[in-house]
Amino acid sequence: MKTLLTLLLSSTLSFASLASPTVEMLKENTRIETKGQLVQVHFTSAMEDVVLRLTDRYGKTLFKANYTTREPVVIPINLSQIQEGNYVLHVIGENGSNQYELENRKEASLPLMAYGKKIGPNTLSLLVVGLEKPGTRVTFFDASNKLLMQETIDEPKGFRKNYVFDKFPVEELTLKVTDSQGREKYIRFQD
Missing domain, CATH: 2.60.40.10 (Immunoglobulins)
Structure with missing residues (x-):
């Protein structure tokens, strides 16, 4: 009976670790870095069923992708093909989402x-x-x-x-x- 109970408990814990991330897990395990027009989304641990969505100020979706990772990973997003302005990056899990404000500006060329x-x-x-x-x-x-x-x-x-x-x-x-x-x-x- 103890063996059965231990097996049941360990399988429950292993399935729970593969569950979709909560809002707190998303916030703890996600780091956003911007450099020029390149945005890097760092997942510092394994993430299951995470959606990245980039929207403009009107809420129109410009980019959307689903990710499942087994280890820490960096996902690059290039903003050079979209207009200058403010955008929102949504990191969405099954139990909620986090939003990050982004500003896209083209580098101004210096005069001669x-x-x-x-x-x-x-x-x-x-x-x-x-x-x-x-x-x-x-x-x-x-x-x-x-x-x-x-x-x-x-x-x-x-x-x-x-x-x-x-x-x-x-x-x-x-x-x-x-x-x-x-x-x-x-x-x-x-x-």
């Missing part, structure tokens, strides 16, 4: 940092900083937007260079700087 300075009547200095890749194109135009000169400078971080134009005063020049990422800046020299 290029500076021009007149250092003489026909001489100017160009400073370009904050470049990520080499291949910056420098183009000069006269007052009628006629192309005077174009060159590519292959410096990876930035550069400083002086230009001398014997036939044109600096005030009549327009300078266009384009980096390898396509960012542009126009510089005009006026008194």
Whole structure:
């Protein structure tokens, strides 16, 4: 009789451990990390019948997936394909759910940092900083937007260079700087 009772008790405990997680178990065993537009859902222990659902501010489901894990696992969710805004990630078990607020923002690209300075009547200095890749194109135009000169400078971080134009005063020049990422800046020299 004791053997039967022990067997019954052990089988009950083993089936209870496979039951769907309660709200407290979900909260204890779930960790959410965000880095940029990547969300990582960490389950720190085995989870049975858990649903991840991502909704927008109107409650529309954008992502839904069911998971059953036998060990700790990390589930990545990429938000780069959806619009900027606030979203809610629902971690749903059979006995309840937890909600996590998420904000999706695209990384803003920094402007091209290029500076021009007149250092003489026909001489100017160009400073370009904050470049990520080499291949910056420098183009000069006269007052009628006629192309005077174009060159590519292959410096990876930035550069400083002086230009001398014997036939044109600096005030009549327009300078266009384009980096390898396509960012542009126009510089005009006026008194």
